[in-house]
Amino acid sequence: MTPVRHTQVVVVGAGQAGLAAGYHLRRAGLDFAILDANAAPGGAWQHYWDGLRIFSPPAHSSLPGRPMPQQSGTEYPDAAHVVNYLSGYEKRYDLPVHRPVRVHGVDRSDERLTVRTDSGTWHSQALVMATGSWGRPFVPAVPGRAGFTGRQLHTHGYRGTSGFAGQRVVVVGGGNSGAQIAADLHAVATVRWVTRRPPRLLPDAIDGRALFEIATRRVQDDGPRISDLGDIVATAPVRAARDAGLTARPMFDRLTPAGPAWADGTVWPADTVIWCTGFRPDLAPVGLRRPGGHIPLEGGTRSIEDPRIHLLGYGDWTGPASATLIGVGRTARTAVTGITDLLH
Template sequence: MSAARHAQVLVVGAGQAGLAAGYHLRRAGLDFAVLDANPAPGGAWQHYWDTLRLFSPAGYSSLPGRPMPQQAGQEYPDAAHVVAYLTDYEKRYDLPVHRPVRVEAIARDADGITVTTDDGSWRSRAVLLATGNWDRPHLPSVPGRADFTGRQLHTHDYRTAADFAGQRVVVVGGANSGTQIAADLHATAEVRWVTQRPARYLPDDIDGRALFEIATRRVQAGGPRISDLGDIVAVPPVRAARTAGLTSRPMFDRLTPTGVAWADGTTLDCDTVIWCTGFRPDLPALDLTRTDGRIPTEGTRSTEDPRIHFLGYGDWTGPASATLIGVGRTARTAVEQLKPLL
């Protein structure tokens, strides 16, 4: 067995959160390495559907130190543009990314941390987990889900509307992914969009810029919550589909072998159900205590072990921390908190 490799800090994941952490670690002059399970740069953005759009213009979607360039002809950049930006960012700052390397377990002792991967082990003084959630899709427990004989997908599996041309498709989920996918399918398939509660659009003039400002005010002075205003950012394709007649209907009660059914006896046959029902943090085996299924943190820092931080997991690790523009702030704070321990 080969000897363990060493770094003061290990970053697990080279998506937007891992790259922001690498930027601040480089500026701090620390010895670090980034381990990424993907074979190519771009994080989860390289796996998204082909028409996905950011909620914000490029200028409000940047990682620290490097503004995202505009995408020609687009106010809201697509996923491919983000992949190109993250690829350039990684090269520009010469971040030491090792890929493809999948982290399998993290174990702590008094002298440091051992990170076991499918390509050997590492020893470090601290770990910044930035694994995101893309590879851990959540499927709800709905009666009859195992009985449905059609196709079932998750947001994780959706790529292009052309795959569903002429099909009867039920899209489940009233957040942004479900709305964008329903809008994407609206002109191609016979789509029915179902949500737990009536679709709630943010005002059309609100995009990621305003959302980031709201999240910032929450941190600074207890400003309004985003959920008080609505759930869905009405990016141009969503507005177009809404104008063309896309509406949501209440969530069904069960699946049947041929489709879905509501409590009032209404049924709908369909070919495909797409579950846009969210994700869970995709964490490796980690010997930290969990409370109600979640590792307790103060900001990004584990309350049990200050050598371990979690970056980019949404409100769990800081408002707006799952966004391109928001993750830089939490990454900077995490690195500042780690420096005295190294």
């Protein structure tokens, strides 16, 4: 028989956003459950490539209540260090995480929300969607993509430089992932990095600390937008690859069986194409999506259509810097304050 459980709040996702929500729900004294599709702690960080480094020192990469410890030998920790931190965070605050549990849908037609999962049904009075976007990689519909005879993968599937030595690799995408993966491969492969517009590296002195400060000033409508300064954080590996000659080229027009082709007829034979073309919010179960992808919100995180539902950690549209370790705590507090007001 399928189990049915009841709680005041269901949180979907146990990455950094879901754990920050759990911290504030615990402090508010509410009954809640966190449902996580992953089999192990760490959110999306457990799936990132080996060479990934976070943008900020630990002191500026912490969730509320517990500073991230230093990682020996480096100022900017790797993804494995973040996974260990998130795992310890769950234990420290005894957060009620249930895994692996995959949410299939949310019924909003009753006074209670009904959350349907592959391991039973949950009834709640409020819901926090903190699923992130790792589960929905996006690849553009480039002409000829299906006919390319080499290997194709997305950021979602990249794990490191192993197996790429001596290859000709096309890295597509002008964001942080594209820059970091192109830099990661630059020392072992022949890399052609292509972007739709010239990539804009932030000044070398800007890291996650400065990004959070800029985002905070924007909340107060004081200071520049991050996008006014650049799009890519110049991490040490990115700077090293840049100084060693890595540059971006314009996006190709199509893929041929042999590799990318440009409008002037140039074809670059390639072994692999890596699509660093982003992700989409993983929000299908809640059924609130609108044309253009975003769900209309008020108060930063609360759904206008159904105030019982809050979205957390999907980017600046759910709160400035809300997709960062240090930034999500502030918007999690806002969401839980709204839920507390609703329930009382």
